[in-house]
Amino acid sequence: MNDHFIKDNDTLNNKEYSYKTVDPSKPDTIPKFVDEVPIPPKAMAMRKDGENLYYEIIMKQGKHYFHKLFPPTTIWGYDGIYPGPSFEVLRDQTIYVKWINSLPLKHLLPVDRTIHGAMDTPEVRSVVHLHGANVEPDSDGSPDAWYTRNYGLTGKKFNNKVYKYTNNQQGTTLWYHDHSLGSTRLNVYAGLAGFYFIRDFLEERLNLPKGEYEVPLMIQDKSFNKDGSLFYPDTPPFPVPVKPSIVPAFIGNTIVVNGKVWPHLKVEPRKYRFRILNASNTRGYTLSLSNGQEFIEIGTDGGLLNKPVNIKSMSLEPAERIDLIIDFSKNKGQSITLMNEDNNPNMRIIMEFRVVLPLKCKDISEVPKELYPETHLDEALASETRDLTLSASTDHYGRPMLLLNNRMWDDPVTEKPIQDSIEIWNIINLTAFPHPIHIHLVQFKILYRRPFNVQKYLNEGKLEYTGEAKEPFEYERGWKDTVKADPGMVTSLIMQFKDHHGDFVWHCHILEHEDHDMMRPLKVLKEE
Template sequence: MASERAAGSPLEMYVDLLPEIPKIYAYANGSGLPKSINLTIGMHAKKWKFHRDLPSSTVFAYGTSADTATFPGPTIEALQGVPFHVKWENHLPQSHILPWDPTIPTAIAKDGGVPAVVHLHGGIHEPQSDGSPLAWFTADYKDKGTSWSKATYTYPNVQHAGNLWYHDHALGLTRVNLLAGLLGAYVIHNPKVEAHWELPSGEDYDRQLVIVDRSFNTDGSIYMNATGNVPSIHPQWRPEYFGDAIVVNGKAWPFLNVQRRKYRFRILNASNARYFRLSLSNGLQFIVVGSDTSYLPAPVRTATILLAPAEIFDVIIDFSKSTTSEAELTNSAPYPYPNGTAADFPNSRVMKFLIANGTAMDPSRVPTALVGYPAATANDATVRRYITMYEYQTPDGEPTHLYINGKRFEDPVTETPKAGSTEVWEVINLTGDNHPLHIHLAEFQAIKVQEIVDLTTFRNCMTQLNDAVKCNISSHATGSTLAIPEYEKAWKNVVKIEPGYMTTVIVKFYLIDTDAPYPFDPTAQPGYVYHCHILDHEDNAMIRPLKLVK
């Protein structure tokens, strides 16, 4: 019998302490020097309690064992230059705990089981360790996708220090596998670079905040609508998932006791589709030091931060400046973003900080400068590509699927960058939604966001010709420009693509901090992918192959 859905709002806020996510170290210290290690991490079905007043929920979770698995998964702490070898094991049950739709391009196991594969988001690694959507596997590797090649992945950690995350990436099941809990944070450290900044550090003062939205049934199970918005075409798929409750580190609307000093929070939006425009109710500012896998050139102070799905911001909050004894972390982003329903109670609340009285010792500081990566310019670009985002609808305006460049995922590859090159991607958004663009392997940065004038004429032409040059994009991308926030001016793994605009993105296919080629063969099979990181869009099927060439 189906469970009755429980709205998020009846749950009392701020009754559960913010959990501290357990850590896994991706290295061992031997003879004073860090050494590479091999580790096994599994995917497990287990019970998880999201709120004091909710019964326990069945989730899928990462961990070195079922007992130690958590929602979100353990934070993996790595060192730059020290490779990490991890065997990913699937211990998931024969059937999924959430509804899924076989009418979209989907991994389907012929012998049952839940297909899964792990992608290190923001990682720079060989294609065989990238977690291709077609490299999925079931329990005991009984069934495998066409691109599966090995059980143990190698993450060389050759890139600069920064914040990443790992999550499931199985074809057509990414949205449901992440909704079930297959996600976790991953950090690459470089103590030689970072130590002298004296940023807040230690388990108490350097914390992960992994934010998701979820709805629950009264029996505690995760709720997902089992009926599609156009069930005659896709019985289950819907264009976006928005949950009633905001969950941070596995608890709905938690609280955290803080001292009057500086704290560092690495904030990841791991939601399927929800954007968060975060601010603090007592007026404190965020001091942003990093975005995705990169540090900023210098800290940026801002009252608000807009996080797209899959985006990470590394911030400092100085609670010594507070004039109040508590502060709510709030959300004001419409859903879908930017033209959807205004954020309202309870999804306008995220968590609460309870600020202690009195002064606290604080040896940390905010440096004046951080990392001077190469500037994002088109000067050395060898190729300019036009990437167009389409949404297809029924006559009455209901979405049925989304494509990039009008092509399916299984259509032949058209993006074949040369390893070691820089490219300019002109990303044209003909839909009504903002889309977080994620390009595997590459680091990239938006440098211009320009309005497309006479959008209807241009869209009609693109519907017919699917060719931006033939449709005279140079005459249409002439409208007003949007300022790129200072806190986004870094080499990123997710760039927001504004609806009705063309966003110019500089994409680099080499190590930006050392100007060096990748220390592996990036042209090997099965290649990489790029996609929208609204997971419901990615699954149906706003995703395309990316194949590097020599």
């Protein structure tokens, strides 16, 4: 027996468990709150060239323990760990990162050879996208800029081995992940994801909780085979003539936080800051605390809010982030569960906070009444308003295929904003479920959501509203790069395409949809 395992008949949560009685494929057998939430290590620069830092991060296969009672699981990770190392950089400080592919030639997970990007390309490819970053197109991680191990083969958009990140944006929580055409869902699920924090001097002045009192939490759902290996389906839940085949969604049966299944975190009775990311393939979460306590929200995808907001719960779709304060000062000795709204009792639980650590020193951190000066975009200055649909179709194998503006990835680019222009995008969801829409390069504001007559639009192409416009939820009124586009609603966004021109993309961040043509090119034209 591996000495990592808890020995036979050890007591966990007043129950006796043995590594022999836990089946990773059966969630009901897995004891909760056993492992402590690990904090990903900090990415360390290899050298400093003048004012610029240079990093090398190696994508490689490794072994990972998702739970004390699991055997080791084979994963793919940045520097061989999952989650990958966290970057901490200063605003406007340029860094360079060489993302080195040292992955195996054969994939861990079932590869569908019939979808775009995977038909006639190597089985294992990688390219890294820094999600939410204001970057030049050559460093954005284009899906067609993939490369194989040791750069043996490269995609048509591959231009450079070293990516340049200028960090010319507000301090915020970004994340980096694989973005390879046709295999993003598999590579991210295998473990290729990590945090990237931009710091600025305003944030430092605010005296928010920091150091050990600032905790990143990456939430994903996973499923496992009996031997502890990652399970990912090779066929959808309906007959298709293709195997392995892409599936329309992936819904796991366990919750993993920072790489641990249903973990716990010991905290002091004081304020903590949590940088929460939904890095799941498909699943959205609606988070709350088991004791009914409020969160204090201080930031969204794009950075700090103007003012803090007290909220009881919030929804996070894949790729969305939220920046929260939880004040445990009145919870000494208590255990509080971070909950998810779900019908499955296992999936209702994310992790546990245990307020059991002694207070090291007086908590002098603060939540100021104003966080960041109010910034907005004037709708009257918008040079273009685009109506863009989300629609359902089928591919030639009879599988469901979701499309943006009724076009596939390889169709000619149709969204061509001018650099520095302001645009309004009306996302018209004609499908039966929500889609998290991510637009590269920009941060946007949500203007409103408004119900419309879906059938009339499908039959006549006419947009007929059936209700009043609804303001965004309190927890999503800051700058965003990913938005939940609800079914039967027009979700209206305003954004400015400043700083860079060239080729970018926009897509649904349900990775199974993105890989199956729910992604479109976006070309920012140079200002004349």
